[in-house]
Amino acid sequence: MASATTPGSVEPAARIRRRGPVSWVRDNVVTIAGLAAIAYLLLPNVVVTVLSFNDPVGRFNFSWNRFSLDAWLNPCAVAGMCEALGLSLQLAVLSTLAALVLGTLVAFALSRHRFRGRSSTNLLVFFPMATPEVVMGSSLLALFVNMRFPLGFSAILIAHIMFLISYVVVTVKARLAGLDPRLEQAAMDLYANERTTFWRITFPLVLPGIAAAGLLAFALSFDDFIITNFNAGAEVTFPMFVWGAAQRGMPPQVNVIGALMFILALLVVFSSEVARRRRARR
Amino acid sequence: MSVLAHAPAPGVAGPPPEPAAARPRARWVPYVLLAPGLVWLSFFFILPTITLVSTSLQTGSLATGYAQTFEFGNYTSAWSEFYPQLIRSFLYAGAATVAALVIAYPLAYTIAFKAGKYRNVLLVLVVAPFYTSFLLRTLAWKTILADNGIIVETMERLGILQLLSVVGLTADDRVLATPLAVITGLTYNFLPFMTLPLYASLERLDPRLVEAAGDLYASPFTAFRKVTFPLSLPGVVAGTLLTFIPAAGDYINASLLGSLPSTAMIGNVIDALFLRVLDYPRAAALSVTLMVIIVVMVAAYVRRAGTEELV
Numbered sequence: 001m002a003s004a005t006t007p008g009s010v011e012p013a014a015r016i017r018r019r020g021p022v023s024w025v026r027d028n029v030v031t032i033a034g035l036a037a038i039a040y041l042l043l044p045n046v047v048v049t050v051l052s053f054n055d056p057v058g059r060f061n062f063s064w065n066r067f068s069l070d071a072w073l074n075p076c077a078v079a080g081m082c083e084a085l086g087l088s089l090q091l092a093v094l095s096t097l098a099a100l101v102l103g104t105l106v107a108f109a110l111s112r113h114r115f116r117g118r119s120s121t122n123l124l125v126f127f128p129m130a131t132p133e134v135v136m137g138s139s140l141l142a143l144f145v146n147m148r149f150p151l152g153f154s155a156i157l158i159a160h161i162m163f164l165i166s167y168v169v170v171t172v173k174a175r176l177a178g179l180d181p182r183l184e185q186a187a188m189d190l191y192a193n194e195r196t197t198f199w200r201i202t203f204p205l206v207l208p209g210i211a212a213a214g215l216l217a218f219a220l221s222f223d224d225f226i227i228t229n230f231n232a233g234a235e236v237t238f239p240m241f242v243w244g245a246a247q248r249g250m251p252p253q254v255n256v257i258g259a260l261m262f263i264l265a266l267l268v269v270f271s272s273e274v275a276r277r278r279r280a281r282r
Numbered sequence: 283m284s285v286l287a288h289a290p291a292p293g294v295a296g297p298p299p300e301p302a303a304a305r306p307r308a309r310w311v312p313y314v315l316l317a318p319g320l321v322w323l324s325f326f327f328i329l330p331t332i333t334l335v336s337t338s339l340q341t342g343s344l345a346t347g348y349a350q351t352f353e354f355g356n357y358t359s360a361w362s363e364f365y366p367q368l369i370r371s372f373l374y375a376g377a378a379t380v381a382a383l384v385i386a387y388p389l390a391y392t393i394a395f396k397a398g399k400y401r402n403v404l405l406v407l408v409v410a411p412f413y414t415s416f417l418l419r420t421l422a423w424k425t426i427l428a429d430n431g432i433i434v435e436t437m438e439r440l441g442i443l444q445l446l447s448v449v450g451l452t453a454d455d456r457v458l459a460t461p462l463a464v465i466t467g468l469t470y471n472f473l474p475f476m477t478l479p480l481y482a483s484l485e486r487l488d489p490r491l492v493e494a495a496g497d498l499y500a501s502p503f504t505a506f507r508k509v510t511f512p513l514s515l516p517g518v519v520a521g522t523l524l525t526f527i528p529a530a531g532d533y534i535n536a537s538l539l540g541s542l543p544s545t546a547m548i549g550n551v552i553d554a555l556f557l558r559v560l561d562y563p564r565a566a567a568l569s570v571t572l573m574v575i576i577v578v579m580v581a582a583y584v585r586r587a588g589t590e591e592l593v
Contacts (some may be wrong), residue, residue: 034392037385038407041473044422045414051425062425113312122589123318123580128327130523130576132531134549138556140328140567142337159446162326165319168485174482219412225534230556242417246538250421258414265413269406 043104045262052255059249061180071252075260081241085257088238091153092222097162099217102161103168104210110169111176128166136163137230151233159231160221166212167220175209219265299521331573340564348562357571360564364551368571371547374461375530378468382476382525383518390511390517395489405481407514410525416471420538423467427457427539459541467535472528476521483517483591484510519583521578527576548572 051061055068076082110121128136135266140159144151183205187197225239232240238257245254338356342348361368393404411419427434434457437443448453451462487510495505511518534550536542542550548568555565584592 030388031392031396033385033388034390034396037389037402037473037477040385040470041408041411043413043426044419044470047422047425048414048418048489051422062421063428103321105315106319109312109315113315115309115312119584119589121320122322123584124323124328124591126580126589126592127576128323130580132528132549132572134531134533135334135553135572136327138552138565138569139334140326141556143326143330143333144561146333158326162322165323165522169319170500216409216412219409223416225415225417239415239417242415242421246417246421254418258418262410262417265410266406267406269410270403273402273406 013073042167045259048255049259050086052252052259054252054255056250056252061250061255063253064158068252075253075256078251080236081251081253081257082239084236084238084241085233087153088222091156091160091237092218095157095164095221096217098157098161098213099164099168100210100214103213104172104206106165107169107172107176111173123165125169128169133163133226137227141230144253151231152235155231155233156228156235156237159227160224163227164217164221167216171213171216172206172209175206175212179205215265215269222261240255251278334566334573335570338564338570339563340563342563344560344562353563356563356567360406360567361571364548364568365549367546367551368568370545371530371549374465374468374536374545374547375526377465378472378523378529379466379476379526381469382473382522386473386476386480386521390477390484393477393481394484394487408477412474417534417538420467420534421473423463423470424541427463427466429456429458433457458539459545460542461545463539464535464545464547467539468529468532471532471535472475472525475524475528479520480514480517483514483520487513516587519587520592523576523579523583527572527579530574531573548583 005203042097051064053069054061054064055066055070057065058062071077106121106125109115110118110125135157138153140162141151143149144155149155179202184197184201187201192200217260223239225237225243228237229243230238236244242254245251323507335447336350337348339350340348341350341351341353341356345496389408393401393408397404425431434443434455436580437446437457438455442451443455443457446462447454451465452460457463457466469586491509491513495509500508531549531552532551536545536547536550540546552565552568555561555568559565580592
């Protein structure tokens, strides 16, 4: 079975039979469609990045005029934008940390224990992901108003932690499901107690899952507009600033922030991937 | 636990038992782990939902105060006034869900089976767009679909635009401010939420099953239809649930890429009733309507597949 290492290798035989560009396309049609989908996903990010180097005509930055580094050199020249950015970063860090703790505990309970109320827990975790944001945002607003809880920073933080928990549970649980239970049994067989086994074996193995959940949660919180908009009171987060700018006029500085966050995220992920591969090769 | 405990017990074969089964632990452990997260979700997800239902059955106004009158008329009056937006939401969301499935399936398949060592890179590229604000990315479609841009000009030259405008998806040689632009934006925005569950279920699939189908003289297409696709169904359904309802409640794409009020969706109505008109009962009634549809869809899924594959 040569295909144990390359899954889905039904094609090689076919590739030998037919040659030429047409048959190459036919053999790789799925991969081509997959890469086209990636291009569809990334195209808007490319547009945002390109337009950050634009010197727009008028108030809106939708069509290319000429190259300019102005926005990159003076990113905070737009009133209120960098304050909004700071607020969003602060919210994203705090809500991600809280959701990671709460969600990881739930993920451990769901994948390591049998208990009554398991299905209801699964449902309760799934529902916030499937509910439209406008419903969650408005129902939280109704709750806060009814309880006379002030809108603003803490209200947004509460809302973000709430919708991030589910994404953390799903991501960490997927990592736990792929974990070989025999590794933990081996540690126990070597006289490690439960606590040592957890901190020396289980936790390091789950950590990449927690990191992935953290990256996703950070992005979702930083990017959230609808739920935040309902509960923000007088606060303005970065997405809310963009929404306002979309009505009043879009300075290219907004695109600089969008491009910068995207490039930074890619750098962080790829440098950690390179480091991981280098370690694996040693 | 001693080394001996690992020796196979008589009559026990197959994979090692789950640690939970092997080591009986205190019954309260899972509940302690669950408590903080579930308390949070109960307070800030379930309780608000109950408040929402109760608000939807109130009468009154912001000036005079609201009273719990169990006024079901809020629902009938909201439905009869806003049914065009409700229907439009489900049509747009349905079209976007089908499009997302068609685009995401090859993508998830490529990542799971063809990417090899680039698997992680591709997975990162699926999530990475999130780091640029989705409002900015949605606005970028205004540039991409601009009236004199490459895409619209090409569509016009190929006659696609004329064809689509006969169906009513576009109008007057433009894509922007038409239903097609809204559906394109919805498809784009929810594509990762379709791709990730699909990938999760395809990744779990044993490639030897597909090989076995080939060995039994199934053509690649038959093998896909009879083996791969049925085994990926949990991912298809989970992706559909995570795309359809959130897309039906979205109002950003309809406001930024469409033209209000002709492309207004139910999310636009709920947002306006809540934040501008301050008609809380009817806004809540429409939110509850969306909520009930989710519950029905999820219940149908759970009856067939259980809850284990949901999360």
